[in-house]
Amino acid sequence: MIMEFPITPPIGDRVKRKETLRFVTGTGHYVDDLLPPGTLHAAFVRSSCAHARIKGVAVEAARAMPGVHAVFTGEDIAHQVKPLRVGGSSLLRQIKLYPLAVDKVRYYGEPLAVVVADNRYLAEDAVEAVSVDYSPLPVVIDPEAAMEPGAPIVHEDVGSNIVYKYHFATDGIDKVFQDADVVVRERIRSHRIAACPIEPRAYLAHYNKEEDSLTMWSATANPHSLRGRIGDILDFPEGKIRVIAPDVGGSFGVKIQTYQEELLLPYLSRELGRPIKWCETRVEHMRNGRHGRDQIHTIEMALKKDGTMLGIKDKIIADMGSTYTVDHSIMAAALYMTGVYQIQNYAVDAFGISTNKTTHGSLRGIGKADASYVLERLVDIAARELKLDPIDIRMKNFIPPEAFPYRNATGALYDSGQYQLALKRTAAMAGYEQRRKEQAELRKRGIYRGIGVALVMEPTSSSRIHATGGYASCRLRIDPSGAVTVFSSMGEQGQGHETTIAQIVASQTGIPFDKITVIHGDTLPTPYGFGTGSSRSSVVLMPSAWVAGKLMRDKILGIAARQLGVAPEKLEIGDGKVFVRENHQQSIAVMEIVRTAYGAIHLLPENMEPGLEVTGYFVNPNIDYAPDAKGRMNTFSSYPYAAVIAVVDVDVETGMIKIVKYATVHDCGNMINPQIVDTQQQGSIMxxxxxxxxxxLRYDEDGQLLTSTFMDYRLPSVEEVPELALEHIVTPNPFTPLGAKGAGETGMLGPPPALCNAVEDALSPLGVKIRETPLTPDRILNLIEQAQATSHHA
Amino acid sequence: MLKKISLTVNGKLCSGEVESRTLLAHFLRDGLRLTGTHLGCVVGRCGACTVLWNGAPVKSCMVFAVQAAGDDIVTVEGLAQDKRLHPLQEAFWKNDAVECGYCTPGMLMSAYGLLDKRIKPTEKDIERAISGNLCRCTGYGNIVAAIKEAALNFTK
Known part of the structure; x- marks a missing residue:
């Protein structure tokens, strides 16, 4: 398929971001900055057990404290609200999630009662005065143990901890393994992590009694879906609910889902008739924000002696925590275990398991990161087994550029790519050949330097029925004053949509970039759309702005054509005028067209509606909404990727890892604003x-989270930034009018496999094998010790 | 029990009533409604609440409001003068050192504390100055570049 990409500036320019001005002056407005008169503050009583029956909650002392307006327990509200709907599978649909735990708690930190008081300090004081009587139940933390018969059951309604199952196999997979020269097998786990946007979750609900309406300010990445869910659980008309996501301080997936606290605040506001605010603490974010990763893959690859990859078999055990509500993470891994390689023989059995951990959910690269990590580790293990260079084995098996659009074994349709070129260029940037020579020299001097290779691929713009949609929309209005406003269906949490949407509309309509305002995150003025996730913005939202811009351009040219008496095709827009391309003197001011559209409609072309307001929709054109007879389907719309070469030095005395160089070539197709892509890539890589x-995120055997502050859960600071070489190649996505792919997640996918491969390479003289992450100094030292013990025994 | 305190914030004398346990960050935000100072952890680890206290950067979630009575505080709202952006703000904008904006005020104030010493900072100085400020969006590279650039044309 070949598409035209009529891309003109300012699309493709490194335009300074519109939204940055308010952020550098401290005049942005996040939820916690809002304080309507009469606002009360909520604080939550949280479970100190990972799994227990609630025998009783004593709240009288708390209710009597100064400044306390109300205390509610799970029991108090269980009959006042409906449970949150849970989807994804028939098993999952049996799970009921209430805003506060009823009868039993399923993870450490689960909210089970709420205090509402005059301020946060008083609310927290009263939380201390609530006492909970627990009857502890056996705790299950290990997902493999949770699958065993007789394991403690997290959800009695489901009857088993296996809450999700998926099986897929191509014909003849077993024969491929029988005929293979070599089969490599490995058990690899992606560990549990937290998103940690610097702004924690924050909500403010305001029920207006006179109007019987509700306004909810939420640090959400998914305002329209949230609106529906609040309506559902309160049994309140959705039309009377307005959700506003003001400035949101980062999401990385974690704010796209709906939370217990988020559904409770509207209820509290309606009950008490006052605005109610709650802002999460960092400890609460670690305990209650959705967790990510944590899949155990038992994977095997069949190969020929020359390194040709023949087939993959995988078993995935995904630890979903206590109350999983969607299946994205499992599917985003299970459909993509063949990655960027020409492997048409594939089988997978995937299981989603309930445990007494915090609920699992979206986190930048959900499922895809687990898949690319496990596969890129396995490819390196295969290369070592076959004594092949890690670059050579990849080059030999990559899907070649001419094979796109390419259907993988599960039916996923990859849009475009140049994997060989990307890795070749990365190798040049990293000085790969030279570094291999140096490595041998350094080893003689006792320096453990390793070089790690990976090519990670990120399915973007997930499009699934009732879950993530396959479309987005933008409404574009030029009002009678000439002001230009775009209403976007998706909110932003740092992506720069106010800038990129304005670039697209400016390019289409000729209206100057500076004159375009973008409104987002507010369900009242904006058209419907799904949340900002799966790197969807540049794949569906930006094309919808392009469509809206084109509709507006056609309308403006249509009006001008009638007034100038020439065909619309002969006209151009620029400098506030519409003019004849071959005779710039023959022109009409855009403002004159605006006045005509609103006030002199007798001058409009026949059958044209008055006004200047259009809505552009863009639908991902390459999505399957149902599987074929063999169970194959494509649920993502574009497939950006990055080649990575990481060079590390490992200090075998301290276990410390120093990244000497991190080189990467990234391909997200055409870039609407390359500056924004670069910055996002750097952050994503970090x-x-x-x-x-x-x-x-580490738990002890009782299910207590051991890492709940930034002291024990360590985010990288500026001091951990390595020497970074970042370049792009551009292979346009043929399925959208802009040729853009998603750009948010690929960066984050690279370091886990590339750094593990590099560290294993560095420590290969010691025989160290890495199967667990993160690569903390104590883990590295343990691995070295184990390897030495093994070699002494041998 | 409430205590009355007065302090100078962004050059203006301000006063209010606080509890002994009220954090400076909460007094600035809720008492004075200067909401540019953000809260990301409230235990002194993320740096989003950094302000200048008598000229030195401090995490305002680690200071009680009463401790700052009579003192001089500068918040992000005090950086721009006469509606003109401070060179640091200009440089952050130009170098795309901002995505979601939540850590930005703290980054700016830590950087301001460094540049205000009027010593030409090295890259290491810059890294040290913002090592207590976490950013999850940008990966820091553009922030360091912005501070370097601002250091070149910094005038008080």
Whole structure:
């Protein structure tokens, strides 16, 4: 398929972001900055057990405290609200999630009662005065143990901890393994991490009694879906609910889902008739914000002696925590375990398991990060087994550029790519050949330097029925004063939509970039759309702005054509005028067209509606909404990727890892604003480095979270930034009018496999094998010790 | 029990009533409604609430409001003068050192504390100055570049 990309400036320019001005002056407005008169503040009583029956909650002392307006327990509200709907599978649909735990708690930190008081200090004081009587139940933390018969059951309604199952196999997969020269097998786990946007979750609900209406300010990445869910659980007309996501301080997936606290605040506001605010503490974010990753893959690859990859079999056990509500993470891994390689023989059995951990959910690269990590580790293990260079084995098996659009074994349709070129260029940037020579020299001097290769691919713009949609929309209005406003269906949490949407509309209509205002995150003026996730913005939202811009351009030219007496095709827009391309003197001011559209409608072309307001929709054109007879389907619309080469030095005395160089070539197709892409990539890479080296959510056997502050859950700071070489190649996505792919997550996918491969390479003289992450100094030292013990025994 | 305090914030004398336990960050935000100072952890680890206290950067979630009585505080709202952006603000904008904006005020104030010493900072100085400020969006590179650039044309 070949598409034209009529891209003209300012699309493609490194335009300074519109939204930055209010952020550098401290005049942005986040939820916690809002304080309507009469606002009360909520604080939550949270479970100190990971799994227990609630025998009683004593709230009288708290209710009597100064400044306390109300205390509610799960029991108090269970019959006042409906449970949150849970989807994804028939098993999951049996799970009921209430805003406060009823009867039993399923994870450490689960909210079970709420205090509302005059201010946060008084609310927290009263939380201390609530006493909870628990009857502890056996705790299940390990997902493999949770699958065993007789394991403690997290959801009695489901009857088993296996809450999700998926099986897929191509014909003849077993034969491929029988005929293979070599089969490599490995058990690899992606560890549990937290998103940690610097702004924690924050909500403010305001029920207006006179109007019987509700306004909810939420640090959400998904305002329209949230509106529907609030209506559902309160049994309140959705039309009387307005959700506003003002400035949101980062999401990385964690704010796209709906939370217990988020559904409770509207109820509290309606009950008490006052605005109610709650802002999460960091400890609460760690305990209650959705967790990410944590999949165990038992994977095997069949190969020929020359390194040709023949087939993959995988078993995935995904630890979903206590109350999983969607299946994205499992599917985003299970459909993509063949990655960027020409492997048409594939089988997978995937299981989603309930445990007594915090609920699992979206986190930058959900499922895709687990898939690319496990596969890129396995490819390196295969290369070592076959004594092949890690670049050579990849080059030999990559899907070639001419094979796109390419259907993988599960039916996923990859839009475009140049994997060989990307890795070749990365190798040149990293000085790969030279570094291999140096490595041998350094080893003689006792310096453990390693080089790690990875090519990570990120399915973007998930499009699933009732869950993530396959479309987005923008409404574009030029009002009678000439002011230009775009209403976007998706909110932003740092992505720069106010800038990129304005760039697209400016390019289409000729209206100057500076004169275009973008409104987002407010369900009242904006058209419907799904949340900002799955790197969807540039794949569906930006094309919808392009469509809206084109509709507006056609309308303006249509009006001008009639007034100038020439065909619309002969006209151009620029400098506030519409003019004849071959005779610039023959022109009409855009403002004159605006006045005509609103006030002199007798001058409009026949059958044209008055006004200047259009809505552009864009639908992902390449999505399957139902599987074929063999269970194959494509649920993502574009497939950006990045080649990575990481060079590390490992200090075998301290276990410390130093990243000497991190080189990467990224391909997200055409870039609407390359500056924004660059910045986002750098941040995404740093988040991936954090995941690979420092960050881990750890539980003890009683289900207590051991890492609930930034002291013990360590985000990378400026001091951990490595020497970074970042370049792009552009392979346009043929399925959208802008040729853009998603750009948000690929960066984060690179470091876990590339750094693990590099560290394993560095420590290969010691025989160290890495199967657990993150690569903290104590883990590295343990691995070295184990390897030495093994070699002494051998 | 409430205590009355007065302090100078962004050059203006301000006063209010606080509890002994009221954090400076909460007094600035809720008492004075200067909401540019953000809260990301309230235990002194993320740096989003950094302000200048008598000229030195401090995490305002780690200071009680009463401790700052009679003192001089500068918040992000005090950086721009006469509606003209401070060179640091200009440089952050130009170098795309901002995505979601939540850590930005703290980053700016830590950087301001460094540049205000009028010593030409090295890259290491810059890194040290913002090492207590976490940013999850940008990966820091553009922030360091912005501070470097601002240091070149910084005038008080």
């Amino acid at each position: 988040q991936g480095i954090g995941a690979a080296l420092y960050e881990e």
